[in-house]
Amino acid sequence: xxxxxxxxxxxxxxxxxxxxxxxxxxxxxxxxxxxxxxxxxxxxxxxxxxxxxxxxxxxxxxxxxxxxxxxxxxxxxxxxxxxxxxxxxxxxxxxxxxxxxxxxxxxxxxxxxxxxxxxxxxxxxxxxxxxxxxxxxxxxxxxxxxxxxxxxxxxxxxxxxxxxxxxxxxxxxxxxxxxxxxxxxxxxxxxxxxxxxxxxxxxxxxxxxxxxxxxxxxxxxxxxxxxxxxxxxxxxxxxxxxxxxxxxxxxxxxxxxxxxxxxxxxxxxxxxxxxxxxxxxxxxxxxxxxxxxxxxxxxxxxxxxxxxxxxxxxxxxxxxxxxxxxxxxxxxxxxxxxxxxxxxxxxxxxxxxxxxxxxxxxxxxxxxxxxxxxxxxxxxxxxxxxxxxxxxxxxxxxxxxxxxx
Numbered sequence: 001x002x003x004x005x006x007x008x009x010x011x012x013x014x015x016x017x018x019x020x021x022x023x024x025x026x027x028x029x030x031x032x033x034x035x036x037x038x039x040x041x042x043x044x045x046x047x048x049x050x051x052x053x054x055x056x057x058x059x060x061x062x063x064x065x066x067x068x069x070x071x072x073x074x075x076x077x078x079x080x081x082x083x084x085x086x087x088x089x090x091x092x093x094x095x096x097x098x099x100x101x102x103x104x105x106x107x108x109x110x111x112x113x114x115x116x117x118x119x120x121x122x123x124x125x126x127x128x129x130x131x132x133x134x135x136x137x138x139x140x141x142x143x144x145x146x147x148x149x150x151x152x153x154x155x156x157x158x159x160x161x162x163x164x165x166x167x168x169x170x171x172x173x174x175x176x177x178x179x180x181x182x183x184x185x186x187x188x189x190x191x192x193x194x195x196x197x198x199x200x201x202x203x204x205x206x207x208x209x210x211x212x213x214x215x216x217x218x219x220x221x222x223x224x225x226x227x228x229x230x231x232x233x234x235x236x237x238x239x240x241x242x243x244x245x246x247x248x249x250x251x252x253x254x255x256x257x258x259x260x261x262x263x264x265x266x267x268x269x270x271x272x273x274x275x276x277x278x279x280x281x282x283x284x285x286x287x288x289x290x291x292x293x294x295x296x297x298x299x300x301x302x303x304x305x306x307x308x309x310x311x312x313x314x315x316x317x318x319x320x321x322x323x324x325x326x327x328x329x330x331x332x333x334x335x336x337x338x339x340x341x342x343x344x345x346x347x348x349x350x351x352x353x354x355x356x357x358x359x360x361x362x363x364x365x366x367x368x369x370x371x372x373x374x375x376x377x378x379x380x381x382x383x384x385x386x387x388x389x390x391x392x393x394x395x396x397x398x399x400x401x402x403x404x405x
Contacts, residue, residue, distance in 0.1 A: 036063060054098045060091055061111055088120055092129040105133040112139055122147060124154040132162045134356070138246025142295040160287050166254045166383075167286075174258045174387040181391035182232060182264050196221055233317050233394055234266045235259055236308045240324035241271045243296045247356035248323050250290065251383050255355075257286040259390075268311060272304035273297035274329065300330035305338045316346035319393045323352045326367035326378065335367075340374050348393045351378035355386060377401055 032045040033055055047055050088111075095104050108130055112118050118139055120126050130136060140147075140155050147155055205218040237259075239245070239252045249271070256269040260283040268280045271293050282288040301324055312318050320342060328335055343349050351371050354361040361380060368378040379401045381389055388400045 033058065050098070053094065057091060057094045057098060061107060061114065089126060089129045096131060101131055104131045105135065109135045118143060122151050124151050127151065127154045127158055132158045134162060134247050134250050137162050137250050137290065138295065141246065141290055141293055142243060144291060156287060159290055163254055163286050166251070170254060170383055171258045174255065175262065177387035177391045178259065178262060178265065178394065181394040185395055232264045233319065234314060236268045236270065236311065236318065236320045238304050238308050238320060238322045239271045240299060241273055241293045241295055242299050244325055246295055247358060248354050249293055249295065251355045252323055253286040253289040255386060256289065257283050260284065270304060270308055272300065274300045276304050276307045298329045299327055301328045302330035302335035302338060305335060309338060309342055312347065319348040319350065321350045321352060323355050325353055325361055326364040328364065328367060336370050336374065339371060339376060343375060348396060349376045350389060350393050350399065351376050352381045353378050354380045355383065357382055
């Protein structure tokens with residue numbers, strides 16, 4: 001029996017060893033692509049075909065000249081984009097072939113930061129080759145004044161594609177969430193039948209349930225106002241356009257356009273550095289808003305808030321959203337006094353350190369603590385959370401501050 005069983009066990013063992021060997025080989029392959037094949041990388045794994053092409057694309061971006069010069073053996077990864085528009089365009093096409101869109105966007109961003117390729121984006125053929133994303137839009141906006149006429153329309157097309165994608169992702173939920181908040185703030189105690197909020201009415205009258213009739217006899221009706229044609233709330237988006245806030249400017253412009261489409265909300269959009277620019281008249285097209293900004297420069301939050309404060313006509317019905325890393329170049333004490341005065345008048349004041357997917361940014365912690373002491377906590381906000389933040393501010397309830405704030 002034992003001798004008969006032994007031969008049968010051998011193929012099973014061999015088949016178990018095969019996946020293990022394949023798994024080990026795949027691990028070596030991945031480490032080889034990560035480490036780049038320098039003399040000390042230690043995998044001893046040779047690359048060919050698509051893997052070799054992927055390796056070359058990675059090398060062009062991430063290998064320093066010293067590491068490339070120190071490689072030994074044939075077939076090792078070589079790199080460098082050389083600042084040549086044709087070679088960069090070819091490289092952009094390669095990475096889109098080998099890597100998923102999310103990785104391509106990261107590599108493009110790194111190429112702009114590490115290799116100084118921003119200037120090449122001034123050429124139309126380069127813009128047509130890149131993968132559009134929020135960070136690329138930020139780079140284009142920082143180059144706005146330098147864009148030649150031959151590139152400007154291509155740049156606008158890139159920005160418009162990103163804006164359209166963001167609106168498709170964010171607009172419907174933002175409108176629904178904000179509209180719901182506006183309806184709840186307009187609840188009435190003696191509603192007409194069509195204005196009854198049945199969900200809240202039933203929950204408020206559960207104690208009046210009659211089991212013999214299997215029904216609830218409501219003693220109190222809770223209603224919400226119908227969507228009014230009149231403006232009920234005012235929202236002021238005050239956006240820091242210093243270079244570090246590029247992604248926040250893009251998202252805020254999209255949200256500004258969405259809020260401006262709601263009849264019951266009067267939306268104002270103000271951008272600032274050391275000067276203040278009111279872009280409210282351009283809110284029907286967020287692309288025009290974005291090309292009206294000027295990324296970079298200093299920061300004067302106090303001056304921007306002074307302008308916003310001067311435009312507030314109904315403080316109790318106004319939400320001011322300051323989007324800034326709070327590195328103030330103006331008068332700090334005046335800025336804080338202005339925030340305190342707005343809050344005392346009834347304004348709901350929201351301070352966002354960033355409006356982006358990037359997580360907690362660098363920011364002035366002293367100013368953030370001072371705002372928190374005034375009852376205006378400062379926190380970073382993702383685009384997906386922003387509708388809930390706005391709804392809470394409109395309803396004058398506690399803000400949904402992330403745990404990572």
